[in-house]
Amino acid sequence: MGLERFTPDSTIFADEAVLRDGYRPEKLIERDNELEQYQSALKPVINGAPPKNLFLYGQTGVGKTLSSRMIIERLDADQEDLDDVEVSFVELNCKSLNSSYQVAANLINKFREPEDQIKPTGYPSGMIFTMLFEELEKLDATHCLVVLDEIDAIGNDDDILYKLPRANDNGNVANTAVGVIGISNDFTFRDNLSARVKDSLCDEEIHFPPYDANELGNILKQRASEAFHNTTVQERDDGEFELSSEILEDDVIPLCAAFAAQDSGSARQALKLLYKAGDMARDEGSERISEGHVRNADEVVERDKVREELSRLPTQSKLTLYGLLLLEEEDVLPAKRNRIYERYVLAAKRIDAEVRTDRTIHDRLSQLTLKGFLDVREQNKGPKGGSYYEYEFSIRADLVRDVLQEDGRMQELFEGTDGSMTLDSF
Ligand SMILES: Nc1ncnc2c1ncn2[C@@H]1O[C@H](COP(=O)(O)OP(=O)(O)OP(=O)(O)O)[C@@H](O)[C@H]1O
Ligand SMILES: [Mg+2]
Structure with a gap:
């Protein structure tokens, strides 16, 4: 008896990292409307005008963070060609930050060099905002876009969502045009935004609806072609994707897509399900992934999800x-x-x-x-x-x-x- 040997596998996965949550796909599919709206909201920046403030919302796993990253990279690349515009970007995930103060302090540190970092507590709150405005003022850029992801973590303490989008209008920052992009999957947070925050942050709201089974299927096919051996995908003229695979039985992707669509419409959940099904097939030493693997995987994924929600x-x-x-x-x-x-x-x-x-x-x-x-x-x-x-x-x-x-x-x-x-x- 002893440990099993670690052997390089497998006949199933060519590159399983493609199915993990942190993986950055090359293309974003099935989000054309949202991307169009998003890009058009940022157009003023390219024309040298003050940015709009945006609020992105939609349930978990529907591509908000991914879309944001892609849009910002695109804008960053395209601004190279412009002489009069220099956009700087700051992205902050606010998940573990539960006050406006903490968000402001973390933003300040994003602008500063490692040796000039401030401690996350101890300043009067007026002062922390003044310091943040100073950082924005002295940026060597015409514009600064501040992305605040998972912003609902700050709860009712939403001062920053008023002050930052209004930094130019209120005369706190003059040299840099500031735009805020707030992202949230918490509908209660959105509904409860105070009137003044709604007014300042939500020049434009972009809703990311849940994906339907067909959309999830296409997202999965795209990823499956990179993740599994002997699996290819082709885009047909009508925009649908056609998969051919020696590893995935025909029902696998439709079933993953259907389960995830019924439950949440989340691409994250659909990907997790496909990954887990592949994992189970590999553990069994099976050469193909079957409908049965997906059904078993669904039970495990569902259990994990409920468990996590309960624990929170x-x-x-x-x-x-x-x-x-x-x-x-x-x-x-x-x-x-x-x-x-x-x-x-x-x-x-x-x-x-x-x-x-x-x-x-x-x-x-x-x-x-x-x-x-x-x-x-x-x-x-x-x-x-x-x-x-x-x-x-x-x-x-x-x-x-x-x-x-x-x-x-x-x-x-x-x-x-x-x-x-x-x-x-x-
Ligand atoms: N349209 C898409 N095409 C390809 N992959 C996608 C698409 N939408 C989402 N994904 C994938 O699904 C996962 C979740 O996406 P993302 O992190 O953007 O969701 P989110 O809306 O920010 O969720 P949360 O509210 O939980 O932060 C990621 O792994 C992402 O790569
Ligand atoms: Mg996100």
């Missing part, structure tokens, strides 16, 4: 789910909200979390239902009895349990023998 839930939502888990153990699901609430209160007290009102937990239950973790049913008690709602899991309870158990704060609730769930007051 706030503690109060996890405590609510814990209440449902207890009821599941008692075999009394579906259950009414007051029963869930009783269990929730005990769990919240046990880990010293704030105990929220029954009303708040009702809202949590609705959110969890919207997110697809719970099912709700209306029960009627006949003409006089009125109606009430009952909740149960719409995903597997053992998955919920696994994820909650991994959360450091919730661990105390699983400290019975072999991780069984405990609440003293029961």
